[in-house]
Amino acid sequence: MEKVILVVVLFICLFTDIKSRKILNIVTLPTIFTGLIYHIIINGNKGLLFSGKGFLVGLGLLIIPYLLGGMGAGDVKLMAAIGALMGPSFVFYSFIYTALIGGVIALLLIFKTRGFINTIKSFFFNLTNLVFFRSNLGSMIIPKDKKSSISFPYGVAIVLGTLSTLIWGGF
Template identity: 35%
Template sequence: MLTTANVLPPIAPCVIALVVAAASTDLQCRRIPNPLVGAGLFGALLVQCWLKGIGAGAMAWLTGAVVGLALFLPFYLVRGMAAGDVKLLAMVGAWIGPLLVFYAALATCVIGGAWMLVLIVRRHQLGKVWANLRVIAHPALQGSGSARDSIDSVGSVPYGVAIAAGTIAVLLTASA
């Protein structure tokens, strides 16, 4: 269960500002800047250490970042997501911790999946999606470089927007 104790007052506004900045640059430039993510990670470390003490704060920062990174890294490895999106969720995790970043990733996947499904249907590319999923799902094809290279993109979305929406939804739910 999400509780207000999980998101202390200085954390939610900082995270919201960071994910909104990331989403806006992702919308405009189709990338999430490393300096923004780096500053967010550094700020999260400072705030976590200030709120919880150096040892506990550093551990909270590290576990949240690692969980955030681990949740989206598989999508990056199968070319389903850009590295900036993975790093952004790691930064979110550094701020809000492993449990809430799990919920934020789940909300992000629901929001981003629904958004992508609407775009795929509107672009009439459902057949391409099924062909790509067959290549990804068949273990015999995964070892073949030519099969992997046959994956044809059905388009992309600035997923930083979905990460921002999922994170904000979780933060608002946690503080309600």
């Protein structure tokens, strides 16, 4: 039952995140409550603990990147909803798959936008600065230029990571 709800929620979030770059509260909040209520009905207090831990793990995994401005609140709530519905270990494995998939997507976008050679040059330039001038790193910080930043709807990575967990399970 919870797997069917999860897949439906994931595809709705995938569609809205690609279309409007938003993961809607009208999807995530009811999913959180459904997960909590479902597990309470099935397993009582143990179900509440299971779902509550999943919610907290899902929330905790993405709250720092959100607070640092690296992602939207909808991404955090989606991961919390996945945790409330599927439990703490499932959401943790989903997070691992999500991070790996998100990293691959980010690299592909960087290569596509900036070109492979420029990306490699930039990597080695930054690595050289780090190795040889590590005591002077504070002065090397360059203000972020919004035009040069690359972003993508991270909900795509969350959906693919969670579906990977559904298909292959944990490690």
